[in-house]
Amino acid sequence: MIVFEEQEIAGIHKPHCDPLVITLMIRDLDVGRVLVDTESTVNVIFRDTCRRMNIELKELIPMPKPLTGFFGLSGMAKEVTKIVVFAVVDNSAIYNIIMRTLWISALKAVPSTYHLGIKFPTPNVIVAIWVCQKQ
Helix, strand or coil: CCCCCHHHHCCCCCCCCCCCEEEEEECCEEEEEEEECCCCCCCEEEHHHHHHCCCCHHHCECCCCCCCEEEEEEEEECCEEEEEEEEEECCCCCCCEEECHHHHHHCCCEEECCCCEEEEECCCCEEEEECCCCC
16 A cells, blocks of 8 residues: 655645656666656657767657657666656757656556655555655
8 A cells, every 4th residue: 555644744845836856767867857747648758858868869769640759768766667658859848858647557656746756566665756846
């Protein structure tokens, strides 16, 4: 059972309207400013983020969609590794990546905007990723 405790909000400036912005490990790199968007229907990575991660555009597999392209990357949230399909968007954004609802479901994760965290089960324990309000 995944439970968020009241003491887990200690240190959070309240009231807040902060989004769930976390750090994920992708291709052995810690990628910050990852928005967990519970209403998004597509995982988005921005082209500039790909450049900073040294991902060549020729590594991407274009798909005939209105977005620039889709490709799979191995993303790790603590002890769980998932292959994630991203849409590459060549626009400026304050986030590096936007993770959609399907990613949350695939992890069997439970996000909490009140607690500014996301929890998900692993084979051994429940793992939490917390937002840093200073980002």
